[in-house]
Amino acid sequence: MDPSAISIPPLKNLTTENITENVHLINTHNKPSPRLSYVLERLVTHLHDFARETRLSTQEWMEGIQFLTKTGQTCTDVRQEFILLSDILGLSLLVDSMDHPKPTHLGATEGTVLGPFHTHEAHHMSNGASMSHDPEGEPLLVICTVKDTAGNPIRGIKIDLWETDSTGHYDVQRPEVNHGEPDGRCVMTSDEKGCFWFKAIVPVSYPIPHDGPVGQLLLKLKRHPWRPAHLHAMFNGAGWDPLITALYIRGDPYETTDAVFGVKDSLIVDIETVTDENMAREYGVDIGHKLLTYDFVLVSEEESRKLREQQATEALEKLGRRVKIVEGLPVPDLD
Amino acid sequence: MDPSAISIPPLKNLTTENITENVHLINTHNKPSPRLSYVLERLVTHLHDFARETRLSTQEWMEGIQFLTKTGQTCTDVRQEFILLSDILGLSLLVDSMDHPKPTHLGATEGTVLGPFHTHEAHHMSNGASMSHDPEGEPLLVICTVKDTAGNPIRGIKIDLWETDSTGHYDVQRPEVNHGEPDGRCVMTSDEKGCFWFKAIVPVSYPIPHDGPVGQLLLKLKRHPWRPAHLHAMFNGAGWDPLITALYIRGDPYETTDAVFGVKDSLIVDIETVTDENMAREYGVDIGHKLLTYDFVLVSEEESRKLREQQATEALEKLGRRVKIVEGLPVPDLD
Numbered sequence A, B: 001m002d003p004s005a006i007s008i009p010p011l012k013n014l015t016t017e018n019i020t021e022n023v024h025l026i027n028t029h030n031k032p033s034p035r036l037s038y039v040l041e042r043l044v045t046h047l048h049d050f051a052r053e054t055r056l057s058t059q060e061w062m063e064g065i066q067f068l069t070k071t072g073q074t075c076t077d078v079r080q081e082f083i084l085l086s087d088i089l090g091l092s093l094l095v096d097s098m099d100h101p102k103p104t105h106l107g108a109t110e111g112t113v114l115g116p117f118h119t120h121e122a123h124h125m126s127n128g129a130s131m132s133h134d135p136e137g138e139p140l141l142v143i144c145t146v147k148d149t150a151g152n153p154i155r156g157i158k159i160d161l162w163e164t165d166s167t168g169h170y171d172v173q174r175p176e177v178n179h180g181e182p183d184g185r186c187v188m189t190s191d192e193k194g195c196f197w198f199k200a201i202v203p204v205s206y207p208i209p210h211d212g213p214v215g216q217l218l219l220k221l222k223r224h225p226w227r228p229a230h231l232h233a234m235f236n237g238a239g240w241d242p243l244i245t246a247l248y249i250r251g252d253p254y255e256t257t258d259a260v261f262g263v264k265d266s267l268i269v270d271i272e273t274v275t276d277e278n279m280a281r282e283y284g285v286d287i288g289h290k291l292l293t294y295d296f297v298l299v300s301e302e303e304s305r306k307l308r309e310q311q312a313t314e315a316l317e318k319l320g321r322r323v324k325i326v327e328g329l330p331v332p333d334l335d
Helices: A019-028 A034-054 A058-074 A081-088 A091-099 A213-220 A277-283 A301-318 B019-028 B034-054 B058-074 B081-088 B091-099 B213-220 B277-283 B301-318
Strands: A139-147 A158-162 A185-189 A195-201 A230-237 A240-249 A290-297 A323-326 A329-332 B139-148 B158-162 B185-189 B195-201 B230-237 B240-249 B290-298 B323-326 B329-332
Touching: A019 A034, A019 B091, A034 A329, A034 B034, A034 B091, A058 A081, A058 A213, A058 B058, A058 B081, A058 B091, A081 A091, A081 A213, A081 B058, A091 A301, A091 B019, A091 B034, A091 B058, A158 A195, A185 A195, A230 A290, A240 A290, A240 A301, A301 A323, A301 A329, B019 B034, B034 B329, B058 B081, B058 B213, B081 B091, B081 B213, B091 B301, B158 B195, B185 B195, B230 B290, B240 B290, B240 B301, B301 B323, B301 B329
Parallel strands: A139 A290, B139 B290
Antiparallel strands: A139 A195, A158 A185, A158 A230, A230 A240, A323 A329, B139 B195, B158 B185, B158 B230, B230 B240, B323 B329
């Protein structure tokens, strides 16, 4: 493309007052996709309003530039500092809640933040296998089902599960311990009864990585970096809305002060103990073994799509924005 | 600091509707600096409103995370992709215009975007020296003065000057050409008549670096990456408001479509030719040599501070925000 061949409106003498409308003009002049236009128009408006309402100084702007640069450069194959930033600013929770609305009145399991530690390296495991090899972890038997909102078991759902070791670190944070092999994570498939069960360790609370820019920001805000003990779970299956969630262990000291805003009452679980001899035999554990059970409920893609689009339209109408849904996402309705 | 010793309000069951106020609560609970509190409150509000008004999807959020990560990782010692991003979104121009307001009715020279190519490596040069060693560049004699708004010359002002070579690249973009030595840039000091003069080359238009994430974004927006030909200049001196500006060459094909919104009529200059024999002799050039002259006018720190604070207070009052100025920047006035 010859860049000089692109015509744009005359842009000169831009000021605090007229810069925003002119950026919109140039961004929309050559008609990029309607969704990109809309997202950029909102992004630039909010970015400029943020600067105008704070009268952001050049020095603060430069600190921001350096903060974002360092955040990007702290990211590696196994560390995602921008997701952490999104998490501690509440953006991750917000996006998940809009994108995966749950008809909780029908018993659908609530979602929560993905966090930066999901990987695609986990091995597939069969029912009964152990996903943690940490000898210091307290062994935990986890027995779950996955059903639809009518109570029918769903078979063939792919479930990603991940948690830290007993020191509060994910495998990717301590590759030297497992020689780069995945640990504390696995992928399972629900059986014909919608069941999946496995052996793990009792989750522990841990601080999110706070030796980088996000940790510096938390320190300046005098916020702690801790997350209450939890076990991550993600559900995927054709026709089902992906469920990204986690189970939180009741009574954790950080239960009401999660640094990333993830805790929901419906996701708080008790750690119990195996007391029944038949159960102990069936699952190959001793009496007194720690036990966690949970019944997950998925919603269909169709159900979720309808709810998402309905909520989007209603929320945007409330904000005085007339939109239409195109490919599942709102764009201004200019007709 | 023992993180568990920090008390924060109970945070649980957060939703699209209540997440924002709860992030504010935790961010302000332990009373960080008033300015940080204010900036974060505005940042989180706008970030969340942006997500809510676009109903940002998880996939788009992840694309954003990856875009920001790549932008950070494209930065090096000699490339600042986040400044480029700020430039093409109009934020840089906006921040400069608020932070360095100019009483143009008194003839003060207008500021413009710094850009990502200023360095601290340039050598100091005396009047008459040449800052460009590019044999392909068209030689240009530059004669300037720097004065106050009353027309008095200012001596001892430190002036950073920088421009590209004849191919449109700054020295840091082609270290192999100059073996890492600064070129196309220098630092000068105004003499007792407020004068500084030097030899450069006629500036050329050039595209901002567009082989990275910012270039990708411009492409998606169908925007060109070109900047009209210009010569950067930055003025610093005790008691004077720093002036970051540039001179644009009249008639450039990108004069009205600068990718970073920097052009102002008052900064557009004509390239003339030396016609006077005395002048040619005085400055050691031939008749017909290209010539650029400009008289810069600085405002005092005090003048600038007053104007900045007055504009900030007025603008924020217009927005219905009651603020007071603390250390030069607005914070909410809660009294």
